[in-house]
Amino acid sequence: MASLSLQSRLCFYSAPSALHSNSRHRRRHGFSIQFPRKTDLKTVCSAAEHSQQQPQQSSEKQAMRKKGKGSTTDADKGxxxxxxxxxxGISHKAFAQFLRERHKALKDLKDExxxxxxxxxxxxSGFEILGMHRHVEHRVDYMEWAPxxxxxxxxxxxNGWSPTENCAREGHFGHDDYGYWFIILEDKLKEGEKPDELYFQQYNYVDDYDKGDSGITVEEIFKKANDEYWEPGEDRFLKNRFELPAKLYEQWFGPNSPQTYEELEPIPDAETRYKAWKEQHKDDPPGNLPPFDVIDNGKEYDIYNVFIDPPWREKFRAKKPPIPYWLETRKGRKAWLKKYSPGIPHGSRYRVYFNTPxxxxxxxxxxxxxxxxxxxxxELRTWPPDAExxxxxxxxxxxxxxxxxxWKHSRxxxxxxxxxxxxxxxxxxxEPKISSFNEFTKNVLPxxxxxxxxxxxLIGVIEHKDYYTVGYRVTNLFAVSSRFGTPDDxxxxxxxxxxxxxxxFxxxxxxxxxxDEMVGLSxxxxxxxxxxxxxxxxxxxxxxxxxxxxxxxxxLHYLLSNLNWWVVEYHTxxxxxxxxxxxxxxxxxxxSFTGDMEDYCNQYVDRDALLYLILANDILHALHPNIITIAEDATSYPGLCEPTSQGGLGFDYYVNLSVPEMWSSLLENTPDQDWSMSKIVxxxxxxxxxxxxxxxxxxxxxQSISGGKSLAExxxxQINEHSPDSKDLILKGCSLYRMTRLITFTICGRAFLSFMxxxxxxxxxxxxxxxxxxxxxALAMRRWELLEAEGLHRDFFSFDKDMMKLDEKEGVLSRSFPNIHHVNDSTMVISYMRGPLLFIYxxxxTDSYEKYQVGVEEAGEYQLILNTDEKEYGGxxxxxxxxxxQRTISRRVDGLRNCLEVPLPNRIAQVYKLKRILRI
Known part of the structure; x- marks a missing residue:
């Protein structure tokens, strides 16, 4: 403290704390000064603003309470x-009270x-500081959370899988109050090269050229800085700022350290340590440095208050950061490659070692x-059973x-x-093997x-230990599965x-x-x-x-950072x-859910999980306005897709899980002549x-993975090609397959999904x-060769492709909710209109209808644009x-003033489009 060196001054101005010194921005582009930034996050406020506004807001709230009035902050508006x-129009006191309590808990969580x-x-953005990152000071930094x-x-x-070699001895800083551990892995100096004179010498790992390659020597930079910037006596520097804390940490907490508190020697109090330091530096040469001293007011504090002479304090604060001089000490990638080899080379295998009680x-x-x-x-991209x-x-x-x-393409x-x-x-x-990312890119994307x-x-992309789990028992949330290829793949x-x-998605x-304990988080x-x-x-x-x-x-830090990671790193x-x-x-x-709102606010509801989902949607949509989030929930939780400001969870879409279950149940358990049209709709x-x-x-x-059956199966x-009724069964199957997909695709919602x-x-x-x-x-693959031959599967694909074109051209899914005006359980006919499109099923x-009447909203001419019975579809x-x-008839049907009389064979669906409006 008696001397403020050039290097410590440089670090004071330009090097953030260990937690923030190795962000992705600095890792990729070298160091840059980070200034406070405006943000679009309406629910996000800085810690400074929070601390400054909190006393004022609390006093205002107290005053409002005295007056008997409520108080609202800017964050609460709207x-x-x-x-x-x-x-x-839902009136349920218990659920409303639950939502209010949840909102208060969310505010308390944000305060924390x-x-x-x-x-x-x-x-x-925890991925910017946790994990393994390249640092500009020719090193790699690693941070982990393990309280x-x-x-x-x-x-x-x-490092030979050693818990000390190249780890603790070369800069192990230990953990903070929250259990975050920080490790520094120094790059290796190549044989014949001399170490840098400056402990903070920085290298731009990405670019080949910057100011550090301009030929200016370190001595010239220091002379220029001393003449133009520093006060006399401020030009000394340390060789290695990590040496002392690393040795102390290794001595106190390393593998060979005392294992109990009793074995530790007593650590002297602050006063004793200060007096020992003062005695050690009593013979230091004088310099024009700010005077430091300790204020001892008699109180038993472990940390003394450091006093700096007020004029020196103002003089110090008035100085601008010496960025221009610091920039000239940086060197580019060419200099780094010439002098160093990475402390942990690309492709190295590693694990984290913990010494625990x-x-x-x-x-x-x-x-x-x-x-x-x-x-x-x-060769086969498979894991033998014993290797799993x-x-x-x-x-x-x-x-x-x-x-x-x-990256070549924008989103x-x-x-x-x-x-x-x-x-x-x-x-x-x-083929009977695990396909790769590259094979998928080449063959499936087109x-x-x-x-x-x-x-x-994509399902199963994130790393998981057991392949048979389809990827749902995730072990490493930040890693793409190595079964399929590399991160770059x-x-x-x-x-x-x-x-x-x-x-x-x-x-x-x-x-x-x-x-699993050997891999994963358990x-x-x-x-x-x-x-x-x-x-x-x-x-x-x-x-x-x-x-x-x-x-x-x-x-929360881990999970929210994980969501942001996939968007930032992989552009999902x-x-x-x-x-x-x-x-x-x-x-x-x-x-068992009774359908009562009580099911969604009783003692079995995990409020913490709901708060996480609210934060996830708020943060994702604020950081990435075009992001899309989909909720897969079998319980129809109220407010899934409502704005979080209005008590919802903030998702963009929710999955109607009842639909595939309905189709599976009907096909397996109910003869099609007993199907209820009302239930289907x-x-x-x-x-x-x-x-x-x-x-x-x-x-x-x-419906088709690990024991289940697809609709096609x-x-x-069960059809035997040699049985006499096989042709009729195939015709029935083809008709129902096309009709179930078409009505599911077009009757509701703005999103449709189909499995590969x-x-x-x-x-x-x-x-x-x-x-x-x-x-x-044998069954862990797809039979793409079926599309190459004429027949059933190529016909199905032709129909599905035309069904997708129907939305692309006519905007079926993006239109408003359809007018479902005809649902007849006896004739088994369903009809509805969505915009200018009329759908009839x-x-x-067995029953066909020569002229079946269905109501329409507009009088005019309707043209058939899609028919599931076309021969090109296998009909x-x-x-x-x-x-x-077809031209409309002026007759009231289905509550509408006009109707069409259409030919309607059994097991057939048709789509008509209004081509010309007739004014009566």
Whole structure:
């Protein structure tokens, strides 16, 4: 403290704290000064603003209470915790009170967050500081959260898997009050090279040239700084600022350190330490430095107050940061490559080592971005059964700039309606093996574009240990699955999809986590409650998975950062939040729901999980305005898609899970002559209040994976080609398959989803390799060759493609809610209008109608634009071309003034478009 050196001054002005010194911006582009920025986050405020406004607001609130009036802050304007209930006309006192209490809990949670983070954006940007990052001071920094550990190190093949070599001795800073551990891995000086004279010498790892390569020597920079900026005596510098704290930390907390507090020697108090320091520096040469002293007011404080002479304080504050001189000490990538080799080279394998009260542990880092769960058969891209349980490790992914993937395409614009193609990369090939990202990019993406979809939704992309779990037992939330390729391979997939105009969504699993301990987060730092609840609440009741502790700010920091990571790093366009019912209820959704609002606010509702979902939607939509979030919830929780300011959860779409269950139940258990048209329509339209927020599908992967049956297998799987009625059964199956997809696609909602292969009636289910099938990959693939031959599957694909074109040309899904004016259970006919389009379905297995009357809203001429019975779709072509144009009759039918008389064969659907309006 007696001398403020040039280097310490430089660090004071330009080097942030350890937590913030290694952000992605600095890692990629070298150091840059970070100034306070304006933000679009309406719910985000800085910690400074929060602390400045809090006393004033609290005094105002007290004054208002004295007057008997309420008080509202700027953040509360326009916020109504029960707004959506009012809008929907729902009157339920218990649920309204629950929403008010939830809103208050959200405000308290934000107060706690702002005590530790500048704003909510920083809360969701943990990936900028945690994990492994390159730092401009020719080193790599690693940070991890492990509050239960008493020592932390990085071990790997770059240091012989040693917990001390190249870890603690070279700059291990330990942990802060929240349990965050910071490790510095110095780059290696090449043989024959001399170390830098400055401990803070910085290198631009990305660019080949900057001011540091201009030929100016360090001595010239210092002389210039001393002459123009520094006061006399301020030009001294230290060689290594990490040496002393690293040695102390290794001595106190390293692997060979005392294991109990009793074994530790007493640490002297502050007064004793200060006197010892003063005695040590009593012979230091005098300098024109600010005088420092300690104010001892007699109170027993462990930390003394440091006093600086007021004139010197003002003089110090008036100085501008010496940025120009500091910039000239930087060097570019060429200088870095010449002098250093990376402390942890690209491709190195590593794990994090913890010394805990219960003994040493090795774990795959929680923030690792590339993880190998075991050894792989590279030729077949398969994991042998005995390798699935082998110990996993992280891979340091830091390709040199010339090899790193460079983005080529911008994100597509947000469409008015979504036609989502759900897919799994591993089973996307036609060979019995695990397909790769590159194979998917080459073979599947062009097919998706040709099929007419405008988005893909990927399941199982995030790293998981066991392949047979389809990717739902996630182990490493920040890593793409190494089974399919590298992080750069996945970036190429997303980029090429964007180039084709396709949005990319991820099926994100934050509702539970894998229970594995050697890989994943379970017992991560040796404690049972690091990321998850302890006891029964920390275990899913039926699936054996772990349940996150959503009320913990550090767990929120991890999960919210994870969402932001996939958008920032991989340019994804949205998420489907998997199985919300597992997280929103302590019974994990496995309970009987009576339909009463009490089910959604009783003692089994996890309020912390709801607060997490509100924060996730608020932050994602504020940081990325075009993001799309989809809720998969089987319990129809009220307010899923309502604004968070009005008491909702803020999702853009919700999945109507009743529709695929209905179709499966009807096809398996009910003869088609007994189908109820009223039940079909009622299930398809769901909650009419949320019609424009609904995502529907006739079937997704749940119906065809691991033991389930796809609709095509239900309709065609039992048909024997040699039986006399096989032709009729095939005709029936084809007709129902097309009709179920068309009515599901067009009757409601602005989003439709289809699983990979269902667009052409894939004949086989999906079954991942597991012990029950002797780890076979025979059913873990897609039979794309069926599209090459004429027949049933090519016909199905032709129909599905024309169905997608119908929305692309006519904007079916983006139109308002349809007028469903005809539902007849006896004739089994359904008819509705959506804009100028008229949809008519005859589900009757035998009865055809020559002139069936259906009401229409406008008088005029209607043209048939889609017919499920066309021969090109595998139909019979019963309707002639001369019947494609129909003119209305002035007759009241279905409550409408005009009607059409249309030919309506059995098991057929037709779509008419109003071509010309007739004025009467």
């Amino acid at each position: 916020v109504d915790p029960v707004g959506f209930l009012t809008k929907l 967050i702002f005590n530790r983070h500048l704003n909510l954006k920083e809360m969701a 239960g550990a008493r020592y932390c190190a990085i071990v790997g093949d770059f 219960n003994g040493p542990l090795e774990r795959v880092p929680a923030w690792a971005t590339y993880v190998k769960p075991g050894e792989v058969n590279e 349980g082998s110990q996993a490790y992280a891979i340091h992914w830091e390709p040199p700039p010339e090899s790193a993937y460079k 597509p614009n947000k469409p008015r309606s979504l036609r989502i193609y759900e897919c799994h990369v591993g089973i996307s090939g036609s 097919h998706v574009k040709n099929a007419g979809y405008n988005a893909i939704q 996945f970036k190429r997939l997303v980029d090429e999809a964007h180039g084709l105009g396709l949005l990319v 991820l099926d994100i699993v934050h509702s539970y986590s894998a229970p 017992l991560f730092d040796g404690s049972n409650d690091c990321y998850f609840h302890s006891g029964k609440r920390g275990q899913h009741k039926y699936w054996g998975t772990r349940m996150f502790k959503y009320g913990d700010p550090d767990v 366009d949205g998420f489907q939040f998997h199985s919300l019912s597992s997280m929103m209820y302590t019974h994990n959704g496995f309970a 009622g299930t398809l339209i769901g909650n009419r209040c949320y019609a424009d927020k609904m995502l529907v599908y006739a079937e997704n992967h749940n 239900m309709l065609f799987g 292969g269902n667009e052409f009636g894939h004949p086989k289910r999906v079954e991942f390799p597991m012990s029950s099938n002797n780890f076979s990959y 005859n589900f009757h297995p 019979q072509g019963l309707i002639g071309c001369d019947q494609y144009i």
